[in-house]
Amino acid sequence: xxxxxxxxxxxxxxxxxxxxxxxxxxxxxxxxxxxxxxxxxxxxxxxxxxxxxxxxxxxxxxxxxxxxxxxxxxxxxxxxxxxxxxxxxxxxxxxxxxxxxxxxxxxxxxxxxxxxxxxxxxxxxxxxxxxxxxxxxxxxxxxxxxxxxxxxxxxxxxxxxxxxxxxxxxxxxxxxxxxxxxxxxxxxxxxxxxxxxxxxxxxxxxxxxxxxxxxxxxxxxxxxxxxxxxxxxxxxxxxxxxxxxxxxxxxxxxxxxxxxxxxxxxxxxxxxxxxxxxxxxxxxxxxxxxxxxxxxxxxxxxxxxxxxxxxxxxxxxxxxxxxxxxxxxxxxxxxxxxxxxxxxxxxxxxxxxxxxxxxxxxxxxxxxxxxxxxxxxxxxxxxxxxxxxxxxxxxxxxxxxxxxxxxxxxxxxxxxxxxxxxxxxxxxxxxxxxxxxxxxxxxxxxxxxxxxxxxxxxxxxxxxxxxxxxxxxxxxxxxxxxxx
Amino acid sequence: xxxxxxxxxxxxxxxxxxxxxxxxxxxxxxxxxxxxxxxxxxxxxxxxxxxxxxxxxxxxxxxxxxxxxxxxxxxxxxxxxxxxxxxxxxxxxxxxxxxxxxxxxxxxxxxxxxxxxxxxxxxxxxxxxxxxxxxxxxxxxxxxxxxxxxxxxxxxxxxxxxxxxxxxxxxxxxxxxxxxxxxxxxxxxxxxxxxxxxxxxxxxxxxxxxxxxxxxxxxxxxxxxxxxxxxxxxxxxxxxxxxxxxxxxxxxxxxxxxxxxxxxxxxxxxxxxxxxxxxxxxxxxxxxxxxxxxxxxxxxxxxxxxxxxxxxxxxxxxxx
Numbered sequence: 001x002x003x004x005x006x007x008x009x010x011x012x013x014x015x016x017x018x019x020x021x022x023x024x025x026x027x028x029x030x031x032x033x034x035x036x037x038x039x040x041x042x043x044x045x046x047x048x049x050x051x052x053x054x055x056x057x058x059x060x061x062x063x064x065x066x067x068x069x070x071x072x073x074x075x076x077x078x079x080x081x082x083x084x085x086x087x088x089x090x091x092x093x094x095x096x097x098x099x100x101x102x103x104x105x106x107x108x109x110x111x112x113x114x115x116x117x118x119x120x121x122x123x124x125x126x127x128x129x130x131x132x133x134x135x136x137x138x139x140x141x142x143x144x145x146x147x148x149x150x151x152x153x154x155x156x157x158x159x160x161x162x163x164x165x166x167x168x169x170x171x172x173x174x175x176x177x178x179x180x181x182x183x184x185x186x187x188x189x190x191x192x193x194x195x196x197x198x199x200x201x202x203x204x205x206x207x208x209x210x211x212x213x214x215x216x217x218x219x220x221x222x223x224x225x226x227x228x229x230x231x232x233x234x235x236x237x238x239x240x241x242x243x244x245x246x247x248x249x250x251x252x253x254x255x256x257x258x259x260x261x262x263x264x265x266x267x268x269x270x271x272x273x274x275x276x277x278x279x280x281x282x283x284x285x286x287x288x289x290x291x292x293x294x295x296x297x298x299x300x301x302x303x304x305x306x307x308x309x310x311x312x313x314x315x316x317x318x319x320x321x322x323x324x325x326x327x328x329x330x331x332x333x334x335x336x337x338x339x340x341x342x343x344x345x346x347x348x349x350x351x352x353x354x355x356x357x358x359x360x361x362x363x364x365x366x367x368x369x370x371x372x373x374x375x376x377x378x379x380x381x382x383x384x385x386x387x388x389x390x391x392x393x394x395x396x397x398x399x400x401x402x403x404x405x406x407x408x409x410x411x412x413x414x415x416x417x418x419x420x421x422x423x424x425x426x427x428x429x430x431x432x433x434x435x436x437x438x439x440x441x442x443x444x445x446x447x448x449x450x451x452x453x454x455x456x457x458x459x460x461x462x463x464x465x466x467x468x469x470x471x472x473x474x475x476x477x478x479x480x481x482x483x484x
Numbered sequence: 485x486x487x488x489x490x491x492x493x494x495x496x497x498x499x500x501x502x503x504x505x506x507x508x509x510x511x512x513x514x515x516x517x518x519x520x521x522x523x524x525x526x527x528x529x530x531x532x533x534x535x536x537x538x539x540x541x542x543x544x545x546x547x548x549x550x551x552x553x554x555x556x557x558x559x560x561x562x563x564x565x566x567x568x569x570x571x572x573x574x575x576x577x578x579x580x581x582x583x584x585x586x587x588x589x590x591x592x593x594x595x596x597x598x599x600x601x602x603x604x605x606x607x608x609x610x611x612x613x614x615x616x617x618x619x620x621x622x623x624x625x626x627x628x629x630x631x632x633x634x635x636x637x638x639x640x641x642x643x644x645x646x647x648x649x650x651x652x653x654x655x656x657x658x659x660x661x662x663x664x665x666x667x668x669x670x671x672x673x674x675x676x677x678x679x680x681x682x683x684x685x686x687x688x689x690x691x692x693x694x695x696x697x698x699x700x701x702x703x704x705x706x707x708x709x710x711x712x713x714x715x716x717x718x719x720x721x722x723x724x725x726x727x728x729x730x731x732x733x734x735x736x737x738x739x740x741x742x743x744x745x746x747x748x749x750x751x752x753x754x755x756x757x758x759x760x761x762x763x764x765x766x767x768x769x770x771x772x773x774x775x776x777x778x779x780x781x782x783x784x785x786x787x788x789x790x791x792x793x794x795x796x797x798x799x800x801x802x803x804x
Binding site: 265269273278279281282284285288289292293295296297299300336337348359361362363364365366367368370371372373376377379380383384385388389391392395396 | 535
């Protein structure tokens with residue numbers, strides 16, 4: 001068992017953290033009524049947001065429904081709970097009607113709200129705002145790493161509690177307790193090393209401790225050989241030097257980061273416009289796009305030697321072009337491209353399949369299918385009378401999933417029902433006679449077989465990589481796999 | 485089942501139905517009479533009937549079972565010339581089916597192939613010329629290497645003349661039992677700019693949209709059915725709104741799956757056709773060309789395009 005789960009605080013008293021944070025949350029929970037704003041717990045990873053929410057529910061005897069807001073599949077569940085749980089009065093086990101005061105409250109914890117889509121209809125920020133405005137009758141806690149990625153409207157609808165990174169002393173204390181419980185005699189210096197390396201992330205510290213100490217009776221400083229965790233704080237520090245100072249030492253510091261120039265340039269790209277404006281912004285981008293050219297040359301020819309020019313340009317180069325030293329503190333952001341690519345991957349895969357069908361049956365390349373036909377097809381599927389629309393769907397051999405993607409679930413179901421009822425299907429006059437078709441058929445079968453397997457696996461992998469904060473492919477790869 | 489998507493429904497079944505390319509059709513029909521064709525090269529802008537003519541030609545030559553002896557490939561989709569050659573080999577290996585004298589391989593967007601790939605294609609064409617005829621299509625003849633050009637009869641497809649297009653569109657309206665206003669028809673011709681696919685798509689969209697098909701309906705439909713957002717993107721950036729423009733760019737690239745190349749091409753079209761000062765256009769186009777060149781050299785699309793947006797957004801500040 002993972003120690004982070006094993007030693008997760010059971011009650012609110014066990015929670016490590018700032019006193020006033022804990023008090024604020026308790027105060028919110030004690031006098032909870034539907035009139036209260038939902039709670040927004042904000043802060044870096046591993047600072048106890050989820051733990052506090054869970055411990056709170058446990059202490060007060062609330063049931064917990066924990067959902068990841070950025071996963072659209074969860075939104076069906078959320079809607080259901082909102083329908084049955086959050087708005088209706090609670091029903092007791094015997095089926096008797098209880099008022100909310102007597103019934104058990106269900107605490108809904110929505111994790112990763114800063115990763116939800118800004119513009120989606122289902123599962124987007126708008127849906128969440130509407131949900132909150134309806135004043136759900138069950139307590140709702142939102143959790144986010146970057147509260148300033150949320151719209152001001154959403155933030156204002158919530159009561160925000162900010163979690164700070166834990167200090168070394170707090171972390172060492174927890175690690176000591178765990179060691180005692182596990183029967184490990186630990187050198188304090190060893191624990192301090194782990195704590196320092198964690199950068200205020202308790203979860204990371206506990207994981208590191210488990211990695212070096214599990215099954216041992218004694219833990220000494222020399223046992224603690226842990227890979228240095230790269231923290232976003234380090235990246236932020238380097239960016240601060242790039243954007244705010246003129247100190248060229250930043251080049252060396254950037255080299256020490258665990259980010260390759262390929263990744264670091266995304267950070268600079270994302271945050272450059274937050275710092276530089278007007279002519280500075282233009283000059284910054286001129287240098288940055290030069291740096292990118294060197295990266296491109298490396299990508300094409302594997303001349304890794306050229307990375308140093310890219311690195312120098314994207315750090316010192318960007319740094320030197322500004323017209324004046326920038327003061328103040330800027331809230332930096334993670335490259336939005338990474339997150340968006342990650343969350344829209346399913347969509348892109350689907351689009352690829354849809355385009356392949358349009359291109360096949362309308363005698364076009366996939367590029368042209370996208371540029372010239374997709375929007376028309378989509379529009380007609382939505383706006384034509386059902387019979388014609390269904391025939392169009394059948395003509396292109398669209399699956400239910402394709403239709404869901406193109407026209408939304410409701411219309412897709414209408415179309416699908418009509419197609420089934422009238423038994424519409426392609427008359428394969430225009431099917432290729434040779435291998436392309438048979439290969440595709442085979443692939444389809446295989447795909448069906450593996451679909452289940454890979455889906456499960458994918459979900460797991462996604463979760464894993466999400467936790468590690470692993471980066472997704474960049475846009476260059478996107479187009480490659482998109483049109484290949 | 486009849487295709488309810490009009491571009492398919494009204495795709496010509498025979499050469500006689502091909503609209504607006506009289507010269508081309510006449511020459512092709514003489515091949516049908518002789519029951520023989522050389523290799524052909526169809527050149528012309530999109531939507532002018534290249535694919536349609538190739539299919540109609542095959543139908544006229546082979547009759548009902550044309551599909552058995554006709555294969556269609558798209559050079560810009562197939563992964564490299566090796567895949568194309570492999571497919572061609574598979575198809576060309578067997579004798580024509582029925583009493584057809586040869587098979588036809590239609591290679592669309594042949595100008596998407598590099599010069600090296602075209603050279604390889606030329607050898608393939610020679611190797612299988614006993615059993616197969618090739619029809620290559622491209623937008624520009626000049627992008628096809630000379631050895632291939634010299635082995636093909638070249639056909640130039642011109643943008644469909646307005647009158648021919650009008651006539652055909654009216655026929656479609658009649659068959660679909662819809663009414664179109666005169667200004668609606670004019671609008672269709674204008675937005676299509678010689679491209680039949682565009683015209684028919686817009687017509688069907690407008691017909692699905694409302695009862696009256698007038699100019700307004702047509703413009704409205706082309707605005708919704710096409711990613712007009714490029715114009716918006718351009719305006720946002722030019723008005724100095726870098727952040728919003730960038731957000732929009734992200735959306736296009738990720739949600740619509742547009743590549744940097746797509747965006748650059750569409751920006752080009754948008755800038756050229758916009759109403760801004762001509763001297764300004766020259767500057768923007770020059771910069772865009774540089775970005776495009778960098779993309780072909782393997783640069784990162786988002787950063788290069790961000791740089792372009794930054795450039796656009798400073799222009800407004802200088803002006804103001």
